Each structure stands twice: as structure tokens, then as C-alpha cells.
Amino acid sequence: MNKLVIIFCILLSIGASAQEGIQFDHSSWNEVKAKAAKENKLIFVDFYTQWCGPCLAMAEDVFVLESVGNFFNANFINAKIDAENGEGIELAKRYGVRSYPTFAFIDPKTDQAVHTSGSRQDKETFLFTAKSALDPQKRSIFLEEQMKKGNSSPEFLMDFACYAASRYNRDAVDKIAETLAKTSGYSLENEKVWALFSKSISGRSSSYFKELVNNYASLSKKYGQKAVDGKLFKEFNFCPDEAEFDAVPSFKGKDFLKQKNKADKLVKEKKFNEAALVIDPLMANPGDYKDELCVFLYFTSRMIWYGEYPEYWVKKCLSYAQYAAYNYSDRRDVTYHHEYALQLERMLKAMPDAVKYIPESILKAGSRDYNLRSPLLKSKPVK
Numbered sequence: 518m519n520k521l522v523i524i525f526c527i528l529l530s531i532g533a534s535a536q537e538g539i540q541f542d543h544s545s546w547n548e549v550k551a552k553a554a555k556e557n558k559l560i561f562v563d564f565y566t567q568w569c570g571p572c573l574a575m576a577e578d579v580f581v582l583e584s585v586g587n588f589f590n591a592n593f594i595n596a597k598i599d600a601e602n603g604e605g606i607e608l609a610k611r612y613g614v615r616s617y618p619t620f621a622f623i624d625p626k627t628d629q630a631v632h633t634s635g636s637r638q639d640k641e642t643f644l645f646t647a648k649s650a651l652d653p654q655k656r657s658i659f660l661e662e663q664m665k666k667g668n669s670s671p672e673f674l675m676d677f678a679c680y681a682a683s684r685y686n687r688d689a690v691d692k693i694a695e696t697l698a699k700t701s702g703y704s705l706e707n708e709k710v711w712a713l714f715s716k717s718i719s720g721r722s723s724s725y726f727k728e729l730v731n732n733y734a735s736l737s738k739k740y741g742q743k744a745v746d747g748k749l750f751k752e753f754n755f756c757p758d759e760a761e762f763d764a765v766p767s768f769k770g771k772d773f774l775k776q777k778n779k780a781d782k783l784v785k786e787k788k789f790n791e792a793a794l795v796i797d798p799l800m801a802n803p804g805d806y807k808d809e810l811c812v813f814l815y816f817t818s819r820m821i822w823y824g825e826y827p828e829y830w831v832k833k834c835l836s837y838a839q840y841a842a843y844n845y846s847d848r849r850d851v852t853y854h855h856e857y858a859l860q861l862e863r864m865l866k867a868m869p870d871a872v873k874y875i876p877e878s879i880l881k882a883g884s885r886d887y888n889l890r891s892p893l894l895k896s897k898p899v900k
Contacts, residue, residue, distance in 0.1 A: 684719035698724035
């Protein structure tokens, strides 16, 4: 009896894990439509191609999440359609697919897309996309039509800005934000406005950023010091103007950013010795910002691939690549290790009499490319 209970529990656990993530229906398009019409659901279509990196990232990182699967499986009939093969070619044309991935939500009764989105999205944005498809007044078709008609109500503009943010249409978001900032009830004290601002509105010249600086204390009290300081850190991440830094309230990470951005400015001015004098102390004592320093060092070190640089700086960049590889906290991210290996290999190959010390397979011309492209991706077709 105990063995039967154990086996039953294992089967239940296997069944539960099998249900995690989006369950895609791989039937023909007509069969998918018939099923959706019968269940009175919209069809969610992931239009992808076999060479598209963001498509694969969505499939491997987002579609498989339990919370995503629970929502999509309950509310839609889900289909994955290769836009360059089979009936996907005609369907992609029918629904105006021009980039990948494209997410289309289709009414099976009218055969029309009622909501579209696309690009690589995080879990929260992707669930926002799906929830918008279920609300007739948040669907892209409705929003675009209302925008053309000149709807300027703040409620509508807020909805459109959130949609535009999910599509990474920064120009539209910034334009609407400037209008909303002058509207009563749409200051940063409005939690919906704060959510949009903190994630999707950037630029130190924006009205909302100026409001944040002028109301730092009250907004910190309302949303928490960590959230407000995090937004300021994000906005000043690439600010080389020390006077501009000094004009804003002190926030967590301000001193680190001043030094990091000073180093960045010196690098761009090709003052490499001076830059190293700023970077090296940061490496010795990064405080709470080791990951942020690793990101900076990763991008700084990669510059050696794009031009000729003094031997001193090439060696420094190799040490920076090593630091990033050894210290970045997410050990699943191989990007930093990959860059360090590439630079190390480059330096080894440049050694005098390298053939005496390095295996011939490393020095041999025409060796297979060492890159991070997934073996699951095909080559992008040449038009």
C-alpha cells in the first residue's frame, strides 16, 4: 500500500510539472480556430522563426514559467506558428507580422487580431500583454483607433502609455508623460504613474524626473528609499557631469556612480592611465556595487575589439574582463566568462613563439567560431 501511495504521488508530481508553462496546440490553423470558438476563447499566437534569438529566449525563459502557463492555459488557446514555413507563411502575411517574435491575439469568430505585441518581454510585461488582450478597452486595436481619433482623456493616455511601454515605444511614452505631468491627479503621487515612471520613463530632462528630485523626501516615504534611490541610480548611471550630480539629493550609490562615470569619461577621452587610477580603487573596494562594476568593466574591456589600443590598456582590459568573470554574482550568466576567454585567447595568440606553448588547435586558422549563439538557432536567411 505504501508503495502504491508513493507511486501515485510521483505520478501526480510528474503530471503537475508537465502542466507548467504554456501548453501549445500544434493542430492545423482551422482546428485551432474551431477549438477556440467552441471554448469561447481568443487564440494566442506566438509568431516565431527558427533563427530568431529573442523568440528562443521567450520560449526558454518565459513561456515555461508556471504563472505564465496558468494564465495563458486558462484564458487562451495557444499556438506556435513558424512564420517562414508551412501555413505560417500565409498567416504571417494575413496578420501583418513584420518582426519576431510577434504576439497576436485573434478572435476565432471574426478571424481578426484584436491585440498585438511583440519583442522579448519579461514575465510581468508578458502577463500585462495577455491581460490587456482580455480587456476590450486595453487592446491595441482599440487604443490605436482612439489615438487616431484624438482621444486625450488622461485615463486613455495612461492606458496607451502603458501599452506603448510594453512595446518599447519610448518616444510615445515620453510624449504622453509630458502631457500627463501637467494634468491634475497624475503626479508621481499617483501609484500608476509611479509604476510607469520607475520602469519605462527615462531621461533627466523629463518633467517627472524633475518632480522626483524636488520631492525626494516625500516620494521616498511613500514608495520606500530603495525604490526611489534605485530610480535615481538608474538615471545617473551614465552621467559624466559632476555638477549635475551635486545638484541632486544624496542617494545610495551616488558616490560610486560619480567615480564610475568619471572613469568612463576618461576612457572615452583615451586617457587610459588616468582611467585606470580611478577604476583600480573601485575594484579594490566596490562596496555594494560589485555587480554594477562588473557590468561596467565588461563593456569597457570589450572596446579592444574595435580599434588599436596601447599594449598597457589591452592588458588592463584583460584584467577587467577577468574581474568581471570572477565576481559577477549570477553564475548562470556565461557572458562574462566568454568575454574573458576570448580576450585571454587573443593575448595568448599574440605571444612570441606562441606555437611553443599553445596547442596547435587554438592557433590554427579557420577554427570553429567560439560564440554564445544557441545551437538550436538556425542561420538567419539572406534576403
